[in-house]
Amino acid sequence: MRADLEIIQQWVQPGHHVLDLGCGDGTLLHFLQQQRNATGFGLEINPDHITTCMGKGVAVIEQNLDTQGLENFDDGMFDIVLMTQALQAVRRPDKVIDEMLRVGREGIVTFPNFAHWRLRWGLTLSGRMPESDALPYKWYNTPNIRLCTFKDFEALCRQKGIRIKGRRVVDDQHQNSWLARIWPNLLGQIAIYRITRENT
Amino acid sequence: MPDSLPADSVGLARPETIHFGTPIELACGQSLESYDLVVETYGTLNADASNAVLICHALSGHHHAAGYHSLEDKKPGWWDSCIGPGKPIDTNRFFVVSLNNLGGCHGSSGPNSVNPNTGKLYGPDFPVVTVADWVKSQAQLADHLGIEQWAAVVGGSLGGMQALQWSLDYPDRIRHSVIIASTPRLTAQNIAFNEVARQAITSDPDFHEGRYYEADTLPRRGLMLARMVGHITYLSDASMGEKFGRELREEAYKFGYDAEFQVESYLRYQGERFSESFDANTYLLMTRALDYFDPAYQFGGDLAKALAPAQCEYLVLSFSTDWRFSPARSEEMVNAMISARKKVSYAEIDAPWGHDAFLIPTPRYTEAFTAYMDRVAREVEA
Numbered sequence: 121m122r123a124d125l126e127i128i129q130q131w132v133q134p135g136h137h138v139l140d141l142g143c144g145d146g147t148l149l150h151f152l153q154q155q156r157n158a159t160g161f162g163l164e165i166n167p168d169h170i171t172t173c174m175g176k177g178v179a180v181i182e183q184n185l186d187t188q189g190l191e192n193f194d195d196g197m198f199d200i201v202l203m204t205q206a207l208q209a210v211r212r213p214d215k216v217i218d219e220m221l222r223v224g225r226e227g228i229v230t231f232p233n234f235a236h237w238r239l240r241w242g243l244t245l246s247g248r249m250p251e252s253d254a255l256p257y258k259w260y261n262t263p264n265i266r267l268c269t270f271k272d273f274e275a276l277c278r279q280k281g282i283r284i285k286g287r288r289v290v291d292d293q294h295q296n297s298w299l300a301r302i303w304p305n306l307l308g309q310i311a312i313y314r315i316t317r318e319n320t
Numbered sequence: 321m322p323d324s325l326p327a328d329s330v331g332l333a334r335p336e337t338i339h340f341g342t343p344i345e346l347a348c349g350q351s352l353e354s355y356d357l358v359v360e361t362y363g364t365l366n367a368d369a370s371n372a373v374l375i376c377h378a379l380s381g382h383h384h385a386a387g388y389h390s391l392e393d394k395k396p397g398w399w400d401s402c403i404g405p406g407k408p409i410d411t412n413r414f415f416v417v418s419l420n421n422l423g424g425c426h427g428s429s430g431p432n433s434v435n436p437n438t439g440k441l442y443g444p445d446f447p448v449v450t451v452a453d454w455v456k457s458q459a460q461l462a463d464h465l466g467i468e469q470w471a472a473v474v475g476g477s478l479g480g481m482q483a484l485q486w487s488l489d490y491p492d493r494i495r496h497s498v499i500i501a502s503t504p505r506l507t508a509q510n511i512a513f514n515e516v517a518r519q520a521i522t523s524d525p526d527f528h529e530g531r532y533y534e535a536d537t538l539p540r541r542g543l544m545l546a547r548m549v550g551h552i553t554y555l556s557d558a559s560m561g562e563k564f565g566r567e568l569r570e571e572a573y574k575f576g577y578d579a580e581f582q583v584e585s586y587l588r589y590q591g592e593r594f595s596e597s598f599d600a601n602t603y604l605l606m607t608r609a610l611d612y613f614d615p616a617y618q619f620g621g622d623l624a625k626a627l628a629p630a631q632c633e634y635l636v637l638s639f640s641t642d643w644r645f646s647p648a649r650s651e652e653m654v655n656a657m658i659s660a661r662k663k664v665s666y667a668e669i670d671a672p673w674g675h676d677a678f679l680i681p682t683p684r685y686t687e688a689f690t691a692y693m694d695r696v697a698r699e700v701e702a
Binding site: 161171174176193 | 654655668687691692699
């Protein structure tokens with residue numbers, strides 16, 4: 121099982137109503153349906169992914185976050201809004217986060233850390249835009265247009281008054297390493313954040 | 321018709337007329353003491369009758385959805401692209417039921433059938449029926465066939481409205497509702513086009529207030545015009561451009577008003593053919609059923625409230641160039657389903673053919689439809 125699924129699963133309660141932004145082929149939602157009896161939807165724009173979701177029995181809506189936002193969803197209608205590896209690909213991550221926490225009580229966000237030492241090292245040494253297993257694109261064709269670091273993300277949350285309920289830092293295999301726990305912004309490749317506007 | 325039946329065809333289909341002796345109360349307040357429905361079925365009903373799929377037809381459709389009636393047929397049924405062995409609605413797995421709706425003109429009780437009370441054709445005296453009335457009659461049909469619950473009710477356009485209505489009126493008798501190129505209600509523009517069509521028919525001198533059978537004539541010109549107007553709304557600007565452009569039938573302008581452009585002669589041909597094969601009173605009735613459809617009406621326009629009783633899962637598909645029932649109309653429906661916490665999947669298929677795209681097997685449409693129906697089949701162990 122993918123390690124990130126295992127981590128996210130622990131934060132989803134049985135019967136939770138879940139929205140997955142950029143749900144891909146529906147692996148996560150399908151897993152949560154099976155393991156947690158979760159209900160809800162995935163949003164996706166890739167036609168092949170949408171078809172795969174339909175074949176799996178994952179409710180998927182063709183909807184583009186950049187152009188359509190989440191306007192069609194009511195306030196607080198989801199227990200959890202998920203966004204795995206998609207924050208860096210939307211045009212306005214700050215607005216998407218606001219919308220996530222408008223339609224959901226809690227958000228779970230995962231994204232690659234642009235301050236990982238190998239990326240820093242690559243840029244310093246070669247003077248070229250870094251590439252890695254988590255970011256395997258060229259600068260001109262990458263869908264990842266809003267790269268940030270763990271520190272950047274946390275600063276944005278502070279600025280917006282969003283509370284970080286939990287954070288797990290893992291490598292690109294979604295394994296939890298002790299090094300990444302010691303110095304996450306340098307040694308962690310991917311972070312899984314649990315965020316909310318609620319105080320309890 | 322090809323020399324032999326294609327391997328992915330349901331083969332030779334045999335329509336059957338089923339008589340219903342129990343009265344049916346209609347939305348208009350009238351009732352029919354008895355009525356007939358013409359039905360075709362494809363595939364085999366399984367032991368626990370869990371693999372049945374109902375096909376609902378659109379404005380000019382009928383029971384002959386797939387396969388051929390004889391080896392002389394030039395064309396198969398109207399939705400042969402989607403129904404058959406290995407097709408989205410796979411007849412190796414599903415038992416498919418397709419009917420001609422009440423008020424139709426292909427053998428089911430309607431304006432051109434005999435009123436048992438008078439021994440004469442109903443004509444304009446056939447009551448105006450609604451989508452809900454159709455669904456009610458289809459439920460009678462399900463009872464007759466021993467189908468307690470449909471694995472899926474599927475339809476495009478006006479057929480999609482029936483699939484939606486089923487989920488509201490018989491929530492425990494439908495597992496999946498597949499709504500393609502449809503809308504939860506007509507817009508003013510949609511109704512306006514229908515009105516032009518109806519005016520074309522009723523103002524034809526051969527219409528005789530709908531009693532043209534007695535006058536031994538047909539309102540051909542009116543019906544032809546109605547079809548021409550309708551046909552334009554089924555295509556897109558791009559697909560008409562692609563098919564006809566400004567192409568002339570002959571090389572130069574003739575400075576007259578005959579059909580000089582290819583598109584003109586195409587529309588005239590389609591209209592003429594239709595006027596010979598379709599009943600004008602049925603056309604009026606079908607367009608009215610479209611106009612009246614609005615399940616949210618009795619809930620103050622709140623479709624999410626109207627959806628409250630539904631228990632099924634929905635698949636909604638729209639087509640990018642459909643301007644008759646545009647993707648925005650499907651999204652309106654999907655958003656209400658989301659709000660009502662129903663399970664729904666939605667895709668907007670990129671296709672150039674306008675409203676007609678639901679009849680044309682583009683790869684993405686076929687793949688998504690197949691994937692969804694495959695899952696339905698697995699769910700009912702078909």
